[in-house]
Structure formats: structure tokens, C-alpha cells
Amino acid sequence: MHVLNRFHLNGLRALEAAARLGSLRAAAEELGVTIGAVSQQVLKAEEQFGHPVFERHPKGLRPTPFGQEVLRYLSAGFAEISAGLTRASRQREGVLTVSVAPVFASKWLVWRLQRFREQHPDIRIRIDADVALVDPNTSDVDVCIRVGRGDWRNVRAERLLDQLVFPVCSRALAERLWHPHDLAHVPIIREPTPMFDWNVWLAPNGLDETILGDGPVFSDASLCLDAAVAGQGVFLGWETLACDAIAMGRLTSPFPDRYATGISYWFVTSRSAPSARAVQAFRDWLKAELSTGVRQDGTLVP
CATH class of the missing domain: 3.40.190.290 (D-Maltodextrin-Binding Protein; domain 2)
Known part of the structure; x- marks a missing residue:
């Protein structure tokens, strides 16, 4: 899992949220940051991957073929993390x-x-x-x-x-x-x-x-x-x-x-x-x- 150290977690979160919600604005609202901040995180993550993850369109973002493959794993991973943290929180409470x-x-x-x-x-x-x-x-x-x-x-x-x-x-x-x-x-x-x-x-x-x-x-x-x-x-x-x-x-x-x-x-x-x-x-x-x-x-x- 040392490959994770090569990527910024905030950038991966921005990619996953933008893909799931379909726009930078919606991702910014969910993450509690500005649209500009999400845009910068997405761009930095794409630079780290060396490939564009999204195609930009007037109606929103559309994953590239490369992005579809990456985002499939990001979505599953963040869902697992969310479920684990939720479970830990409920057990504590x-x-x-x-x-x-x-x-x-x-x-x-x-x-x-x-x-x-x-x-x-x-x-x-x-x-x-x-x-x-x-x-x-x-x-x-x-x-x-x-x-x-x-x-x-x-x-x-x-x-x-x-x-x-x-x-x-x-x-x-x-x-x-x-x-x-x-x-x-x-x-x-x-x-x-x-x-x-x-x-x-x-x-x-x-x-x-x-x-x-x-x-x-x-x-x-x-x-x-x-x-x-x-x-x-x-x-x-x-x-x-x-x-x-x-x-x-x-x-x-x-x-x-x-x-x-x-x-x-x-x-x-x-x-x-x-x-x-x-x-x-x-x-x-x-x-x-x-x-x-x-x-x-x-x-x-x-």
C-alpha cells in the first residue's frame, strides 16, 4: 500500500466526490471548500496520475476511459472507509x-x-x-x-x-x-x-x-x-x-x-x-x- 504515499488524500477525495456528484460545485459543497479549491485538487491529482481523469463539458464533468477505471476503485475504497468509520462511531456510541x-x-x-x-x-x-x-x-x-x-x-x-x-x-x-x-x-x-x-x-x-x-x-x-x-x-x-x-x-x-x-x-x-x-x-x-x-x-x- 506504499503507493498511496505518492498521492494526496485530498486530491483523491476531490476526484471521487466530483465524479459521484457530477460537478465541481456539488463536490465543493459536500467537502466544505470552495470550487476553486476542488478544481485545484482535481488538477493536481490528474498531474500525479499523468492522465486526465475528467473531460470538461458545459453541463459538468465526464470521466475519461482512464478516469472510469480509476474512479471505480476510488468509489469502492471511500465507501469502505465510510462504512468502517460509521461502524466504529456507532459501536462507540x-x-x-x-x-x-x-x-x-x-x-x-x-x-x-x-x-x-x-x-x-x-x-x-x-x-x-x-x-x-x-x-x-x-x-x-x-x-x-x-x-x-x-x-x-x-x-x-x-x-x-x-x-x-x-x-x-x-x-x-x-x-x-x-x-x-x-x-x-x-x-x-x-x-x-x-x-x-x-x-x-x-x-x-x-x-x-x-x-x-x-x-x-x-x-x-x-x-x-x-x-x-x-x-x-x-x-x-x-x-x-x-x-x-x-x-x-x-x-x-x-x-x-x-x-x-x-x-x-x-x-x-x-x-x-x-x-x-x-x-x-x-x-x-x-x-x-x-x-x-x-x-x-x-x-x-x-
Whole structure:
């Protein structure tokens, strides 16, 4: 790595920022210096390389073929440095950042976090509720809780719980449901882009989606569950979504059968970073919370 001693770090930072942001002005704002200072740093770096890194155009900067090759490595290197410094800062502050789907966070996780805080008062939890698949190798996220098949590349993925689905509705509506065929005569609550369809539950009962009628459509599962609580129809829910509402008597499951969707909940962390104490503590707590709520038949209870 002695080759690094031949280059000024400020010049390399200016190159990376200018390439990523597309202009000297934007790079100057990010680095907190003048446009002239960034321009001088870029020129000095190009002199050290012995090749132009950018072509100058009225609309901004465009990397030369040589620049594209160099900047690819600079971008990756500075991203690694940023991730490492962020991780070190969070560990010093005792902050654990957890990326999780909003519906899992609002319907299950936040109601149980106080127990984690009581067991680990020195660890501060920051919940990043987002449906986007964050890469823990390059972001400031320590842990991702994700639903899928666990086939994500370049991460550690530990299965937490298989997802089982079943119809849920208000107690009043459940009085009309004695057999799965009766679902043809009640409103069905739907998401526009669900992770799975009703056939996951209907097919083992010898039925398919064609028997289902219309009903309200809501943009996410949390709203669908609230609509079911309000008596607006039957929703195909799952355990971490519905178990607390069932325990409080706000919802009921009119049929006993629960079927696997083929996807699971996973505890996802960086493959390259060592597992910090806070990450291990959160994983152990989460697994314990889930395991204490799982019956012998594999279903989850509060």
C-alpha cells in the first residue's frame, strides 16, 4: 500500500466526490471548500496520475476511459472507509441500526423492544423502517430483518421463522364462516402487490382464488389488517402481523389451518464485518422472543 504515499488524500477525495456528484460545485459543497479549491485538487491529482481523469463539458464533468477505471476503485475504497468509520462511531456510541420492513416493525417489533432495552440498557436501537433491501456490507445498517428465501449474495442470513398464512377477520364476520367455501360470500381484503396469493391457503383446501369475491384494496398489509379489525372483510394474514390483534380479541382466525408460503424471516448481517456484541445480543434476544411465542406445531403466539 506504499503507493498511496505518492498521492494526496485530498486530491483523491476531490476526484471521487466530483465524479459521484457530477460537478465541481456539488463536490465543493459536500467537502466544505470552495470550487476553486476542488478544481485545484482535481488538477493536481490528474498531474500525479499523468492522465486526465475528467473531460470538461458545459453541463459538468465526464470521466475519461482512464478516469472510469480509476474512479471505480476510488468509489469502492471511500465507501469502505465510510462504512468502517460509521461502524466504529456507532459501536462507540452503543447504537445498533436495524433495517426492517415497516409492517413487521409496527405490528410486532416495536411492541417488544422495551424488553430488549431492559435487558441491554447500554445498547441504543435505531429502527430504519424501509421495504428496500439494504446492503449491510456498504450501508450504515448493522442488521436487516428480511422476508424471503435467504438466497441473498454476500451476506450472512440466519433463518428466524417460517412464514405461515391464514385468514383473519372480525369476530362478527367469523360467525358467517363455517367452511372454507364460505369465503365466497364475504368481502375479501387485498393488497395490490402481495408477496403471495390466496391459493397458498385455498389450494390445500381444494379451492382456488376464483371463488373469492370483491372487497376493499389497501396499499400495504398494515392497513389491510386494520380494515379486517374494522369488520370490512377477510384478509390473508400471517403470524407476526396478526398474532397480537388476535391475542387482544380484535381479530380472530375462523379456520385452524395455517400453511407455509415457502418464505421465511431472516436475520441478515454483513459477511465481511465481525459480529459486534450488540449484534449478537439483538440476535439472541430476537430468537428468544420468537421461540417463546412458537407452539409445538410451529405456529406463533404472543
